[in-house]
Amino acid sequence: MNKDQRYIIGFQDVHKSFEENHVLQGLNLSIFEGETLVILGRSGCGKSVTLKILLGLIYPDVGQVFVDGEEITQVPEKRMFSIRQKFGMLFQGSALFDSMKVKDNVAFALHEHTKKSEKEIIDIVKRNLEFVDLAGTEELMPSELSGGMRKRVALARAMAYQPKIMLYDEPTTGLDPITATTINALIRKTQRELGVTSIVVTHELESGFSVANRVAVISEGKIIEIGSIDEIKNSQNEFVKTFIAGPK
Amino acid sequence: MPDSEYYLKNWDILKKQLEDFKKFLIHLHGFSELFGHSIVYLFTRPFYLRDILVQMHSIGVRSLVIVLLTAGFTGLVMALQSGYEMAVYGAKMYVGTLVSVSLVRELGPVLTSLVVAGRVGAGITAEIGSMNVTEQIDAMRALGTNPVKKLASTRFIAITIMLPILTIIGDATGIFGGLVISVSSLGISAPFYWMTVLRALTLNDFLAGLIKPFVFAMTISTVSCYMGFTAKGGTKGVGEATTRSVVVSSILIFFLDFLITKFILSVS
Ligand SMILES: Nc1ncnc2c1ncn2[C@@H]1O[C@H](COP(=O)(O)OP(=O)(O)OP(=O)(O)O)[C@@H](O)[C@H]1O
Ligand SMILES: [Mg+2]
Numbered sequence: 001m002n003k004d005q006r007y008i009i010g011f012q013d014v015h016k017s018f019e020e021n022h023v024l025q026g027l028n029l030s031i032f033e034g035e036t037l038v039i040l041g042r043s044g045c046g047k048s049v050t051l052k053i054l055l056g057l058i059y060p061d062v063g064q065v066f067v068d069g070e071e072i073t074q075v076p077e078k079r080m081f082s083i084r085q086k087f088g089m090l091f092q093g094s095a096l097f098d099s100m101k102v103k104d105n106v107a108f109a110l111h112e113h114t115k116k117s118e119k120e121i122i123d124i125v126k127r128n129l130e131f132v133d134l135a136g137t138e139e140l141m142p143s144e145l146s147g148g149m150r151k152r153v154a155l156a157r158a159m160a161y162q163p164k165i166m167l168y169d170e171p172t173t174g175l176d177p178i179t180a181t182t183i184n185a186l187i188r189k190t191q192r193e194l195g196v197t198s199i200v201v202t203h204e205l206e207s208g209f210s211v212a213n214r215v216a217v218i219s220e221g222k223i224i225e226i227g228s229i230d231e232i233k234n235s236q237n238e239f240v241k242t243f244i245a246g247p248k
Numbered sequence: 249m250p251d252s253e254y255y256l257k258n259w260d261i262l263k264k265q266l267e268d269f270k271k272f273l274i275h276l277h278g279f280s281e282l283f284g285h286s287i288v289y290l291f292t293r294p295f296y297l298r299d300i301l302v303q304m305h306s307i308g309v310r311s312l313v314i315v316l317l318t319a320g321f322t323g324l325v326m327a328l329q330s331g332y333e334m335a336v337y338g339a340k341m342y343v344g345t346l347v348s349v350s351l352v353r354e355l356g357p358v359l360t361s362l363v364v365a366g367r368v369g370a371g372i373t374a375e376i377g378s379m380n381v382t383e384q385i386d387a388m389r390a391l392g393t394n395p396v397k398k399l400a401s402t403r404f405i406a407i408t409i410m411l412p413i414l415t416i417i418g419d420a421t422g423i424f425g426g427l428v429i430s431v432s433s434l435g436i437s438a439p440f441y442w443m444t445v446l447r448a449l450t451l452n453d454f455l456a457g458l459i460k461p462f463v464f465a466m467t468i469s470t471v472s473c474y475m476g477f478t479a480k481g482g483t484k485g486v487g488e489a490t491t492r493s494v495v496v497s498s499i500l501i502f503f504l505d506f507l508i509t510k511f512i513l514s515v516s
Binding site: 052055056057077081082084085087089091092093095096097098099108109112113157161 | 294375378379382383384386387388389390391392393394
């Protein structure tokens with residue numbers, strides 16, 4: 001990574017509690033434009049919450065969040081909706097719209113925010129479904145898909161609008177190794193070909209290391225280590241060491 | 249002499265009550281905000297005409313049969329009951345008056361709205377509630393679309409248009425039910441029945457009969473969307489929200505019916 005690249009996302013001393021549960025306790029994190037940052041951490045440590053704060057779906061109690069030079073915790077809701085269009089988010093549970101066909105799920109943002117003709121939209125949907133290896137599923141309902149297929153449709157939906165920043169919440173969890181490898185390849189491909197900035201949240205080390213430019217580790221509501229894959233593997237931090245080595 | 253523990257205990261109770269009151273105010277604020285947004289968003293782009301038409305169709309079709317049945321049987325029963333009762337006073341001929349006035353002023357709007365609250369309102373809460381607990385609402389926002397505009401506003405206008413129409417259909421069905429009984433078992437001729445109906449109804453009745461479903465429609469839509477958007481705690485939470493939605497809507501319908509009736513009687 002070139003050091004004088006500009007930051008596209010920044011968290012500054014972000015705190016978030018749910019009643020007594022103090023999830024984020026002063027999170028600081030900056031992300032370069034065009035890089036793929038992998039966030040590792042134990043289940044329940046606040047990885048999904050971090051992504052939702054970035055999308056303005058959850059507001060932090062304290063702290064500032066910058067996207068593309070704009071501080072987003074104070075902007076009016078209306079502006080937030082346009083800021084969100086910079087992002088594509090793959091939700092942990094896919095979150096497909098169950099009342100809509102696969103094609104309408106993938107085309108959702110296109111229908112909402114563009115004036116593209118129906119024919120163009122059908123083309124884009126087709127291309128995105130091919131991209132995730134699900135050609136021909138346009139007419140199916142989400143309830144007719146397997147978990148892994150849903151995840152891939154959700155990925156196609158997140159990418160259809162060609163966002164500047166992709167957020168992946170556990171993109172490979174619960175998938176077979178072959179599909180997982182395909183998805184990891186997809187994440188690398190989007191970064192390489194479209195220059196998209198990506199944040200990948202995971203607790204699967206192998207997956208994480210295979211896509212990362214940099215890796216950050218969250219524990220107790222803070223980033224306790226951030227750096228290249230080698231730096232993380234050679235970290236002296238006790239938690240990072242245990243996390244990487246696994247139990248035993 | 250009450251000791252310090254006594255005061256502490258009362259203090260705890262007071263604190264709890266303040267806490268509950270705060271929650272109530274928060275809900276009231278959220279509810280009013282949703283109501284306001286449902287209206288304001290109707291006038292801003294995008295207009296979601298297609299979604300509105302789909303909702304109007306689904307609300308109309310989902311409720312038509314049950315509205316017809318409810319209103320029809322109400323008309324039949326009312327004519328039967330009042331026919332025999334009024335015969336005692338020799339006023340049997342005026343069954344049409346009683347049936348039409350009570351239907352248009354009261355029973356038509358209230359019964360139709362209750363049926364729609366039970367059928368459409370519950371459906372809306374269940375749908376939005378399950379979208380909420382499965383993160384579909386978050387996904388919609390993440391895709392840059394305002395769910396209040398896309399889901400609540402469209403349903404708001406659809407119900408507000410459809411409920412008065414359903415009410416008119418219900419009123420007509422009920423009055424027709426009264427006619428069936430009057431002709432078949434009370435020995436009243438059809439032309440006479442219609443004459444008593446037309447004589448009985450005043451402009452005020454029609455006004456009251458249309459203001460009510462209009463207000464009830466906004467209530468049902470706002471309550472059911474609000475319960476959906478605030479549902480949490482998985483499928484169980486959605487079930488509870490659905491029940492709450494129907495209960496709250498029904499109570500508000502009765503309460504508002506009372507207020508509107510009182511208001512109309514005081515101005516006329
Ligand atoms: N909307 C919410 N209301 C209350 N508590 C919440 C909410 N969202 C998250 N939490 C709490 O915040 C903590 C962090 O949740 P989060 O979903 O970010 O974990 P995670 O790091 O993504 O874990 P996993 O790897 O299992 O997905 C959890 O303890 C969770 O209970
Ligand atoms: Mg998570």
